[in-house]
Amino acid sequence: MPEPFRILPRVGPELYKTYEIATPTKKFTRPATCAEVDCPNREKGWKTVIDLSTELGRKQAAYIRLHSGRSFTATQNVDILTFTFYAGQDCFSEHRKSLMREPFFLIKGGDFRGNPLDTPTRRLRPQSWVDDMGESLESMKEMRERG
Numbered sequence: 541m542p543e544p545f546r547i548l549p550r551v552g553p554e555l556y557k558t559y560e561i562a563t564p565t566k567k568f569t570r571p572a573t574c575a576e577v578d579c580p581n582r583e584k585g586w587k588t589v590i591d592l593s594t595e596l597g598r599k600q601a602a603y604i605r606l607h608s609g610r611s612f613t614a615t616q617n618v619d620i621l622t623f624t625f626y627a628g629q630d631c632f633s634e635h636r637k638s639l640m641r642e643p644f645f646l647i648k649g650g651d652f653r654g655n656p657l658d659t660p661t662r663r664l665r666p667q668s669w670v671d672d673m674g675e676s677l678e679s680m681k682e683m684r685e686r687g
Contacts, residue, residue, distance in 0.1 A: 579630075
């Protein structure tokens with residue numbers, strides 16, 4: 541991805557602080573059942589269409605018939621097999637559920653150019669983060685007014 545257009549600051553990155561709110565990533569999820577995520581397939585049922593002219597299709601059909609443990613009806617039109625699954629059972633999708641972690645409120649040294657002083661990242665409570673940013677903005681406003 542190309543770097544966005546930025547106007548180069550007049551001073552070095554060591555004079556900056558970066559305020560960031562980081563949301564937890566995929567690793568803060570867990571596998572979930574259809575019922576836990578209100579899966580529409582579980583609620584209304586679903587169809588799976590398989591092409592029996594391929595080896596993969598034949599394997600999928602055999603799995604559904606012999607090992608899936610799900611209730612269905614099947615209709616075939618030449619090499620196309622359609623399984624219609626009844627509502628109330630888990631589908632084949634892998635669902636994930638968030639562990640609802642709170643976002644991280646971070647203050648980092650430097651800016652987009654880097655952190656030349658290697659200032660450690662601080663993680664604060666939301667109100668402390670807001671207070672620190674407010675103080676920093678007020679300080680910049682005062683410096684600007686002084687010239």
